Amino acid sequence: MSTSLAIETKNLGRIYKLRGSKKETRKELVALQDVNLTVERGELFGLLGPNGAGKTTLIKVLTTLLSPTSGWARVAGADVHAEPELVRPRINMVSGGESSGYGLLTVRENLWMFSQFYGVPSKEANERIEALLEMVGLKDRMNTKSSDLSTGLRQKMNIVRGFLTDPEVLFLDEPTLGLDVGAMRDVRRFILDWLRADKERTLLLTTHYMAEADELCDRVAIINKGRVLACDTPTALKQRLQKDVMFEIETSPLNGLTMQMMEEQPEVKKAALTDIEGGARLTLSLVEESALARVFNLFAQKDIKVMNLNKRQPTLEDVFVDLVGRSMAEEESNGSGE
Amino acid sequence: MQTTTSWRSFRMAAWLGWLIESNWTDPFLFAVYSIVKPLSGAAILVIMYGIISGGNFNTPLFPYIYLGNAFYIYVGAVMTGVSWAVVDDREHYKTLKYMYIAPIYIPVYLLGRGVARFITGSIAVFITIIAGVLFLKVPLHFEEINWGLFFVTLILGVVMLALLGLLLAGITLTVARHEGFIGEATAGALYIFSGAVFPLDVLPAWIRPIGYFMPTTYWLELLRRSLVGNVAQAFPTLANFSNMELLGILLGLSIFFGVVSIWVFRWCDARARELGLIDRTTNY
Ligand SMILES: Nc1ncnc2c1ncn2[C@@H]1O[C@H](COP(=O)(O)OP(=O)(O)OP(=O)(O)O)[C@@H](O)[C@H]1O
Ligand SMILES: [Mg+2]
Numbered sequence: 126m127s128t129s130l131a132i133e134t135k136n137l138g139r140i141y142k143l144r145g146s147k148k149e150t151r152k153e154l155v156a157l158q159d160v161n162l163t164v165e166r167g168e169l170f171g172l173l174g175p176n177g178a179g180k181t182t183l184i185k186v187l188t189t190l191l192s193p194t195s196g197w198a199r200v201a202g203a204d205v206h207a208e209p210e211l212v213r214p215r216i217n218m219v220s221g222g223e224s225s226g227y228g229l230l231t232v233r234e235n236l237w238m239f240s241q242f243y244g245v246p247s248k249e250a251n252e253r254i255e256a257l258l259e260m261v262g263l264k265d266r267m268n269t270k271s272s273d274l275s276t277g278l279r280q281k282m283n284i285v286r287g288f289l290t291d292p293e294v295l296f297l298d299e300p301t302l303g304l305d306v307g308a309m310r311d312v313r314r315f316i317l318d319w320l321r322a323d324k325e326r327t328l329l330l331t332t333h334y335m336a337e338a339d340e341l342c343d344r345v346a347i348i349n350k351g352r353v354l355a356c357d358t359p360t361a362l363k364q365r366l367q368k369d370v371m372f373e374i375e376t377s378p379l380n381g382l383t384m385q386m387m388e389e390q391p392e393v394k395k396a397a398l399t400d401i402e403g404g405a406r407l408t409l410s411l412v413e414e415s416a417l418a419r420v421f422n423l424f425a426q427k428d429i430k431v432m433n434l435n436k437r438q439p440t441l442e443d444v445f446v447d448l449v450g451r452s453m454a455e456e457e458s459n460g461s462g463e
Numbered sequence: 464m465q466t467t468t469s470w471r472s473f474r475m476a477a478w479l480g481w482l483i484e485s486n487w488t489d490p491f492l493f494a495v496y497s498i499v500k501p502l503s504g505a506a507i508l509v510i511m512y513g514i515i516s517g518g519n520f521n522t523p524l525f526p527y528i529y530l531g532n533a534f535y536i537y538v539g540a541v542m543t544g545v546s547w548a549v550v551d552d553r554e555h556y557k558t559l560k561y562m563y564i565a566p567i568y569i570p571v572y573l574l575g576r577g578v579a580r581f582i583t584g585s586i587a588v589f590i591t592i593i594a595g596v597l598f599l600k601v602p603l604h605f606e607e608i609n610w611g612l613f614f615v616t617l618i619l620g621v622v623m624l625a626l627l628g629l630l631l632a633g634i635t636l637t638v639a640r641h642e643g644f645i646g647e648a649t650a651g652a653l654y655i656f657s658g659a660v661f662p663l664d665v666l667p668a669w670i671r672p673i674g675y676f677m678p679t680t681y682w683l684e685l686l687r688r689s690l691v692g693n694v695a696q697a698f699p700t701l702a703n704f705s706n707m708e709l710l711g712i713l714l715g716l717s718i719f720f721g722v723v724s725i726w727v728f729r730w731c732d733a734r735a736r737e738l739g740l741i742d743r744t745t746n747y
Contacts, residue, residue, distance in 0.1 A: 141739065142738075185739065185742070188564050189563070189564060189736075190560055190563060190564060190736065190739075190741050190742060191736060191739045191741075192733075192736045192737045210566070213564055213565060213566045214566035216564065217564070218560075218561070218564055223557060224557070225556060225557035225558050225561065226556065226557075226558065227479065227482075227483070227556050227558065228556070229482065229483065229486045230479075230482060234482075238475055238478070238479060239561070239565070241471065241474075241475045242471065242472070242475055242562070242565040242566070242567050243565060243566060244467070244468075244471055244566070286561070
C-alpha cells in the first residue's frame with residue numbers, strides 16, 4: 126500500500142436497513158455501491174451529486190462515523206473501520222447547513238475546547254483561533270456566545286473548527302450551504318489558501334454546486350444513486366463533451382413538449398430542462414449545429430417562443446446530464462432524494 | 464490506553480460539563496436551585512413519613528430513610544449525568560459526531576461530563592444531611608462517624624455509579640427514541656430495589672434478589688453504617704454481614720458491573736456505528 130495516498134476505497138458499499146411501520150417488511154436502501162476512489166495527498170477532491178446521491182454517507186464512512194457494509198476504505202494510511210483510533214488524530218470534518226456547537230460557550234471557548242481535544246498546546250491554539258477567525262471575518266465576534274450568532278456565522282465558526290486542528294485530511298460536507306454570496310466566496314478562497322500553504326494537506330469536499338466543484342477542485346467524482354459515474358479533473362470531464370455543440374435556450378412555457386420528444390430528433394444528443402419563471406430553460410447538446418433548425422421547427426409546432434439563445438462551453442452540469450441522462454435538478458425532483 | 468489521551472478527554476469533558484451545569488445567567492438562582500431542589504425532595508419524604516408513622520421521628524427507620532434518600536441524590540446525579548451527555552451532545556448541541564471523530568476516548572469523555580453533576584450532587588447531599596441534623600434530629604454524631612469507611616465507600620460508590628452511567632450511555636447510543644427516559648427509569652427502579660427508603664425486607668421475597676444483586680444496596684447500607692452505626696442493626700436485611708464483608712461485596716459487584724458496563728458500551732458503540740446512529744437526531 127502506498128503511503129502517498131490520502132484516501133483509498135475499494136468496492137466500498139453501504140446499505141441502510143430501513144424500518145418502516147411495524148408490520149411492514151424491512152427494506153434496504155443502497156446508499157453506496159462499489160465505490161473505488163483514490164485521492165493523493167495534496168489534492169482538493171470534490172464529490173458532486175444530487176440530493177441523496179450518497180455524498181454524506183461516503184464522508185461518514187471515511188470519518189469513522191459509520192461502518193461500511195462491504196469493501197474497505199483507508200484514510201491517511203489506516204483502515205477507517207478497523208483502526209479508527211489511527212485515523213481520527215489525522216482528520217477533521219465539517220458539515221455545512223447545520224448549527225452545531227455549545228451555544229452557552231463563546232466562539233473562542235467552543236474552538237479552544239476542540240483544539241484541546243486534539244492536544245494542541247493552549248497558547249498555539251489561541252493564536253490559531255485568532256488568525257483563523259480573522260480570515261473568515263469573525264474575529265470581532267470571538268467573545269460572543271455562539272448561541273447569539275446567526276446561522277451563517279455559526280457555520281463559519283464550525284468551519285474554523287475543522288481547520289483549527291490542522292488535519293492531514295479534511296472533510297467538508299457542503300461547506301458553503303446556506304451561506305450568502307459574499308461568505309461563500311470568502312470560504313472558497315479560504316479553502317484554497319489553506320490547501321496551498323502546505324502541499325501535504327488534503328481536502329475532500331462535497332457539493333451540489335457545479336460551479337463550486339469546477340472552480341475549486343483538482344479532481345471531481347460525479348456520484349449518483351450511490352455509484353461513482355466518473356472521476357477526473359473538471360477539464361478532462363468537460364473535454365469529453367467538447368465535440369458536441371451546446372446551446373442554452375430560454376423559452377415560453379413548453380405546452381407539452383417533452384425532453385424525450387426533443388431527443389427523438391436526429392442529431393439532438395441530449396436535452397435537459399430547468400424550470401424558470403414564466404417558462405423553461407433548455408440545455409441542448411447537439412451533434413451538429415444544423416440540428417438547431419429541427420428544434421426550432423418543434424417550437425413552432427407547439428407555439429413556443431424563444432426568449433434567449435446562447436451557444437456555450439460545456440460545464441460540469443452538462444457532464445452530469447451526459448452521464449445520468451437528466452439534469453441534477455430533475456434528478457432531485459424525481460424521487461431518490463431525501 | 465495512553466494516559467495523555469485519557470487525561471485530555473477527561474479534563475476537557477469535566478470543564479465543558481461544568482460550564483453547562485453552572486450555566487445559570489444568575490448565580491443567585493443557581494444557588495437557590497441547588498439548595499431548594501434537594502431540600503424540597505427531602506421535605507416531601509419527611510412529610511410522608513410523618514403522616515404514615517404518626518409523627519414518630521425517633522425510630523431507626525427515620526434516619527434510615529432520610530440518609531438513604533440523601534445519598535440517592537448521587538445516583539440521579541452521577542449515573543444519569545454520564546448517560547445524559549450522549550443525549551445532550553447528540554440531540555441538543557449536535558456535537559456528538561465531532562467528539563467521536565476527535566482523538567479522544569469517548570467513554571472517558573462521558574465520565575468526565577459527569578464530574579460537574581458529581582460536584583453539584585455533593586453539595587445537595589451535604590445540605591440535605593445538614594438540614595436533617597439541624598431540624599429533624601437525624602442522630603448524626605460527629606465523633607462517632609467512621610470517616611475511613613465513609614470516604615472509601617463514597618468514592619467506590621461514585622466510581623461504580625459513573626460506570627453504570629456508561630452502561631446506560633451505551634444503551635442510549637443505540638436506542639432510537641425516548642433515550643432521555645432510560646436514565647430516569649433506571650434511577651427510579653434502583654430507588655425501589657436498593658433499599659433507599661425502606662429496607663429490602665419490605666419487598667416480596669421473590670423480588671428481593673434483585674436488590675441483593677445491586678451494588679447500590681450495599682453502598683447505601685455502608686454509608687449509613689459509617690455515619691450512624693446504630694441504625695443498621697435495627698434491620699435484618701444485611702445485619703449478618705460485617706462492614707468488611709459488605710465492602711468486599713460492594714467491591715466485587717462494582718468490578719463486575721464495571722466490566723459489564725465497559726463491555727456493553729463497546730458493543731453498543733460498534734452497533735451505533737453500524738446503524739449510523741452517532742449523528743442521528745430525532746427532530747421532535
Ligand atoms: N441513517 C440513515 N438511515 C437510512 N437511510 C439513510 C440514512 N442516511 C442516509 N440515508 C439514505 O441514503 C441515501 C444517501 O444519503 P446521503 O445523505 O449520503 O446523500 P447526500 O448525497 O449527502 O445528499 P444531500 O445532497 O441531500 O446531502 C439517501 O437516499 C438517504 O435517504
Ligand atoms: Mg449530504
